Amino acid sequence: MPIFQEIELNTSMRTGILIIALTFRITFVIAQSSPVYRLTVNFEGLKAEREHANDLYQYTRVLEDPNGQWTYRDILTKEHAFGPNTTRSQKDLRKVFWVSLQLQSPERDSFLFSVGKLSEDHNLVDIYYESGDSLIHQRSGFRRRPAEKAVRRPGSYFWVYLPADTIWTVYIRVDNTYGDCSYCWRQPPKFPVSVYRIDPASLVHPENAYVLQELPKRKAPGIHNEVRMVDLQPYLEFYSDASCRQGLDSVLDDWDKGSYLSGYKLKDFPYDTCHWVRLRVVNTDTFERTRTLAYLDTRWKQISYFLPDAQGNYRRYEATPDANSQEAFSFSVPPQDSIILYVRYAARNQDNTYAINGSMVDIHPDDLRREQQKTMYKYLMLGGFLFFLIYSFLQLLLFRDRLLFYYVLGILGCILLAFLGLEDPVLFRFTPSVLSIPKMLDDPLSILAPALTVFGLLKFSQIVLDLKSHSPRFHRIANVMIVAYLVLSLLFVLDFFRFWMTGRPSDDICFGCYANSVRVWLNPVMALYIIIAGLWAYRKNIPLSGYFLVALLPVLLPILYNFLFKLNRLYYYEKFTFFLLGLFGTLVLFGLIVGARFKSMQMERSQAAQQKIKLQNELLQIESKALRAQMNPHFIFNCLNAIKGLIQEAAHKQAIHYLTLFSKFIRRVLQHSEEKQISLAEELEMSKLYIEMERLRFEGSFIYTVEVDRAVDTSFFKVPPMILQPFLENAIWHGLMHKDGEREVKLIVHPQGEGIICIVEDNGIGRTQSATLNLQRSGQHRSFGTRLILDRLQVNRQLYHSSFMVNIVDKMTNGRAAGTRVELSLGG
The missing domain is CATH 1.20.1070 (Rhopdopsin 7-helix transmembrane proteins)
Known part of the structure; x- marks a missing residue:
């Protein structure tokens, strides 16, 4: 630079001039590259509690601290790395940010600012700026004790002293990761990095104080009508007495070291700890005001509170349940004066008589009584x-x-x-x-x-x-x-x-x-x-x-x-x-x-009783018809016993289903009892009904298939009624019932010359083993139908000049019986 060209200086002087020049150069570059907020008396918006504020988001420049370890001295070397503030468009805000803000005031004065969401503590904030030869460091934000904060109230407030017509750079460290819950399903919300200039004159009270005003109407959870009340939690300071032995004097001496605001701890009120609450109440009116405080959530049963007397000495009072079992107490504040109220909560015990977080409300007595009447x-x-x-x-x-x-x-x-x-x-x-x-x-x-x-x-x-x-x-x-x-x-x-x-x-x-x-x-x-x-x-x-x-x-x-x-x-x-x-x-x-x-x-039971009587009458009629039809008496007897058993067991649906099949079968038999020949379709239908009844009787222990070739006209071809039932009965009773494992019977019909062939095939135990078992049985199921069918076929051949042939084949597999195949050829 020209300023150094023709001047000979000693080493220390050259070093000092070089530092001054570099500082001037850096300040000049920064002033050109980042916007400067010039403080004016105009305020554009209102924030909580109707405090005037200006949003300085566009004047801030931001730098992310990747590991959260940078110090103020480190940031001075990284000024060139700061960029525009884009946190309002970022999704991941759980980071540590450094904020650079340049300020200029037309006159020498102190100015109030706030970081983050207004009036709330959601992050850890440190403020740095140099004033002369001194480094000013202020603390604010989440989980700071009231005495540690630049401004003793909820929120991240801080003061900056500015000389006249000088550009001043303030660096703010915003830790948005502090306070995360390691085991919570959802983390507390994080907000963009914003800085606000606050109008001190608009603050109701610069410190954490409750200024008495007319109670506004509001609704709260659990309150169905609007009530006149104010939540006092933002104005309360808390103090933990782990020994539960401290008196008020001892608490007052240690208050600044041990007090905290709501949200300072993850659990504000540990279960085994006594707690104190302080509330500063300010009356700005020219007349005395009386207020009633009540606990909004859990009932206390009994609390102690302390009020100053005329000489400033604190006296102890007890708030016990009134006639409506509600803990509440009232006090008065002189005109244009303030008092500091202290409340003591006892340690929690195992019943439901403790406070959750010590929060109180200032409520109108009439509204309190109305709510108690509910x-x-x-x-x-x-x-x-x-x-x-x-x-x-x-x-x-x-x-x-x-x-x-x-x-x-x-x-x-x-x-x-x-x-x-x-x-x-x-x-x-x-x-x-x-x-x-x-x-x-x-x-x-x-x-x-x-x-x-x-x-x-x-x-x-x-x-x-x-x-x-x-x-x-x-x-x-x-x-x-x-x-x-x-x-x-x-x-x-x-x-x-x-x-x-x-x-x-x-x-x-x-x-x-x-x-x-x-x-x-x-x-x-x-x-x-x-x-x-x-x-x-x-x-x-x-x-x-x-x-x-x-x-x-x-x-x-x-x-x-x-x-x-x-x-x-x-x-x-x-x-x-x-x-x-x-x-x-x-x-x-x-x-x-x-x-x-x-x-x-009840209606179903009544109908079931009526149905039972009806079923019994139908059974009597069916037994009579079965005798007249000269059916196999063992078959009829077994069917009727099965139906009666189902009725006695109250299995009405199964009994009705069985009876329906049986009735259809008997009806078909009676319809064709006087007929010499019926269509093959009717015979197949009766055969299916018979197999279904047997399958239902034996609880579905076998499967069956009926295959009819499409070339066979079942409605045209005539056969003697009940011609297939005896063969099916033998296949089921003598072939399948004594077999273990899979059981199957097949009924196959296909053309043969000018006639048809009906095949009844089973995979049972075979005729030889069945005959042996029949000799061992005494009076159990015996089939007489096969001999009668052969006699009927002989009569049918003589009457209608039709031919028939019965061929019985013993099926063998690896030298062992594998079932029986009966081939009945009809017509031709």
Whole structure:
């Protein structure tokens, strides 16, 4: 550079001038390459609590720290690597970013800024800038103690002091990976790297203080009407007293070292620790204000709170349940003054009387009383559910029906779920506990309730819709969902037992977290499956399917609505009352379905009794006709005994089916008893009926085939009636019944010259072994039909001048009997 050309300087002076020149050169290049935000008095937007803010996103330049190890000195050497801020278009924000921001002020002053999402702590923030010879380092953001923060309030605020008309560079380290949950199914959200300039004059209070104003109307989960209240959690500071022995003076001395804001710890309130809460309350009005504080979620039973007296000395007070069993206390703040309130929570015990996170609300006393009066609704709902459960259980003891058993299981699960919901303070805020379920039972019941509900509802659906018979696929899907839900319940059980053994939840892995994340999606899938199964059954005209669909509507509509629009947080949406009413309506309608099914079963029993009488009368008529038809008495006797046995065993469907075949067979016999010849088609039909009856009698222990050549005109060709039955009887009784393994009989008909040949073939034990067995039998089945058939064929040949021939072939395989083949040639 020309400035060094004709000047002789000593080494130290040259080094100093060189550093100054390089610094000027770097500053000049940066000023040309990155935009400079010139601070003005105008503010473009509003942020939380109506604070004025300007978004400086376009003025920031960003550099990713690949390993998160860079220091401020390292960043000074990497200024050239900074680029435009594109984090608002990036998907993966779980990184460590360095932000460069150039500022210029027309006058000397201090300015307030914020990093990340406004008024919230979601990342770890460090701010660096040089002022003269000093390096200014401020801390803010996620899990910083209030005393460590540049501004003692939630959010990543920091101050920057700027000289007049000078470009100043601020470097900000934003750790977006800090605070991730190692075992959570879903990680906390991460937000783009943004910097905001805040108007200090618009801050209601520069520190973490609650400034009293008129209470706005708002709705909260579990509150069905708008109430006048303010959530105080953003204004609270917390302090953990592990020994539970510290007094207020000791806590005050150690407050800055041990206090933290909400969200500082993954578990704000450890189970075995006492806690203190501090709240600064500011009254800017010219008159005294009185406020009522109440706990929004879980009931305290008893807390201690401390208020200063006129001399500034703190006095202890106790907040105990009032007439409505609600813990609340009131206090006054003088005009244009402020007080600091301290609240002490005792350590948690094993019952359900502890605070979740210490959050309180400032609520109007009239609204608090109105919310407390809703206790009567809880009693009405619990009473209705209990009555329904007792009534259904008595019905189960009376009828002992499988459908009613699953119905009672579903009712029990739904009622337990309703009990837990009504006892959950998030659902019915500011109301006392009705059942006072101990904490040790709360977790097991929360596992048991949904498991019983799902198991009972799915099994109930399977039986009502008769899925096993009509749609095995739907039946299997229901079984898979039942198994999946039981597995998820077991994961909850693992967490419960670990807590029971150790006394505190585990910090390393949370089986229940994973299970609950899966169950969040399984619930709507199960609801959708039940709807689809019901629609399918209705389309197939399955009885009671239409009533089933109507019964599902009251409970499924709130569930689907909640999943689609409320992120499936069933216990935390304001319409939970409608879910309870819908649940009760579905249970009532399911009860009507059970009653309709019982009525249908009674009608079926009555019809079965009438059918039994009818069957007995028909049996008497059939026995008479069989005698007149001179059929084989052993065949008739066996058929009738089989039918009677089925009737006595109440196997009505099988008995009716058997009787139907038998009636058809006898009817055909009687129709043709006076006829000398019938068509081959009629003879084949009677043969099939006979084989079907024998197959049904022997429980399908053999198979049969009937093959008729297409060249045979079965309607034209005439044969003597019952010409094939004796051969089929011999093949079945003497050839197949004593054979192990596969049994088969074939009836084959094909043309032979001008006539036909009928072949009856079996793969039984053969005639020789059958004759030996017949000699050993005493009075069991004996066939006389073959000799009678030969006599009938002789008469038929003389009457109609037709020829016949019977040829019996013993089938052999490797020298052993392999069955019998009877060839009956007719006509020609």
